[in-house]
Amino acid sequence: MPCTTLLVGKKASYDGSTIIARNEDSPGGVFTPKKLQVIHPADQPRHYRSVLSHVEIDLPEKAMRYTSVPDAIPKDGIWAEAGVNEKNVAMSATETLTTNERVLGADPLVELQPAKGKPGEEGYVAEVPGGIGEEDMVTLVLPYISSAREGVLLLGSYLEKYGTYEMNGIAFSDTDEIWWLETVGGHHWIAARVPDDCYVVMPNQLGIDAFDLDDALGEGRDFLCSADLAEWMDANHLDLTLDYHVDEDGMLFADAADEDAVVAGTSVHRVFNPRDAFGSHSDADHVYNTPRAWSIHRFLSPHLGWVTQDAQLEDPNSAWRPEDDDIPWCLTPERKVTVEDVKYALSLHYQGTPYDPYGAAGTPATRGSYRPIGINRNGQLAVIQLRPYAPEASRAVQWMAFGSNAFNALVPLFANVERVPEYLANTTATVTTESFYWANRIAAALADPHFNACAPHIERYQEAVGGRGHNLVAKADKALSESDAPAHETLEAANDEICQMLREKTDELLNNVLLTSSLGMKNAFARSDG
Secondary structure, eight states, X not given: OOEXXXXXXXXXXXXXXXXXXXXXXOOTTOOOOXXXXXXXXXXXXXXXXXXXXXOEEEOOSOOOXXXXXXXXXXXXXXXXXXXXXXXXOEEEEEEEOOOOHHHHHHSOOOOOBOOBSOTTSTTOBOOBOOOBOTTTHXXXXXXXXXXXXXXXXXXXXHHHHHOBSSOEEEEEEOSSOEEEEEEETTTEEEEEEOOTTOEEEEOSSOOOOOEEHHHHHTTOSSEEEOTTHHHHHHHTTOOOOOOEXXXXXXXXXXXXXXXXXXXTTOOOXXXXXXXXXXXXXXHHHHHHTHHHHXXXXXXXXXXXXXXXXXXXXXXXXXXXXXXXXXXXXXXXXXXXXXXXXXXXHXXXXXXXXXXXXXXXXXXXXXXXXSOXXXXXXXXXXXXXXXXXXXXXXXXXXXXXXXXXXXXXXXXXXBSSSSOOOHHHHOOOSSOOTTSHHHHHHHHHHHHGGGHHHHHXXXXXXXXXXXXXXXXXXXXXXXXXXXXXXXXXXXXXHHHHHXXXXXXXXXXXXXHHXXXXXXXXXXXXXXXXXX
């Protein structure tokens, strides 16, 4: 499913939190209504059957409570997407990734093979289930893990046993670490720990660009992978490294080989580029994927050198263009990253460039040339902030937005609760302003044709919801420290107050954009009756 992910390490964030965030976007021509729920252990399946792949898995008896952002219309399965469990471990799944023919040939995806004929008939062939996918992963993993690393290892074990029918990237976080896992073919996977002082951008393209294979198969300090990855890669000629050189830390990297540099006693590690080995650099990537990474990096690290595609440079290596294949997986930001930065980054539509569909720069061709991050098909955005300084009960804040990010607001909700407010949980197939999801979809559709006229309403709405949200989170933190009531009751009351504010501000936005859009209708006429 089309998505964009942004991960922020604890030393790169403004308050020491780990932050994992992802837009869940519907496919072209489809809009998938979403809602927020709390899943209790009694509601967690013990025997799981995937709707899409028909794979069946027995799950552990003991499950933890967790938040979930499932499809409101479950015809294709649960699609839980993002959440936090009661041990303050978060998961976001998944970012659909690209791959290449060599990987698919070496380890084919595990796809459902429907039955042929009927039982008892000559030539009958029984159904063969497929592997696991985005529909399944949060439900299979999040209720059973106590750390981000445990999440990687549990999901990795499922991938090795059952396989997958699609290439995906999955984020796990706790208060100390963020891990990013990428599936490779049908049964293989790699995972990297996000450096604490960095942020990571993932735009539907296999992203990890340096992988220490020896660490992954040994100590597993910063990298993990499926057990046979090295042998599988070598057997299928997947490592595209031309040659290796040894740096001062004894790490082998691609470039200018110098085997004499390996001296006795040096610890040598094999480091390769998974993006070259397992990923893609297609024409479609250059229109759909890499420009999104370029856009977010341009916002969070503006002085590193980010130029438009047609920029004339004396040194072509002095800056990155939107279609460059070597845009980094992770960078240290130029300043600490806030929740508002994450929301803005995941709402970008190439503001200030010739590629902005709402802008005046460029030409009609350039303004539609690249796929925006803030697109009409955004279904939900979950920004999960794990605050190490907060009490354990209120440590996890799950910020949520529904609908197109260019027009919506991000609202904070405490995750360690027994229920969430109806305004976010009551989404159905029926369009209604009683639902936060549908209210945002309506506002976006009204505002889009009159973008410049409605932009002030949107900006005031986003600022008001965000500002009051921060204020009410701080108020709840204080109330929790002073109350003898069960923590979940205090936090549920806070969520209710936050959502009451949210609904008032969203109704106000709807009133404003409806009036402005109505005044801008094509059948308007300046003269009144009389």
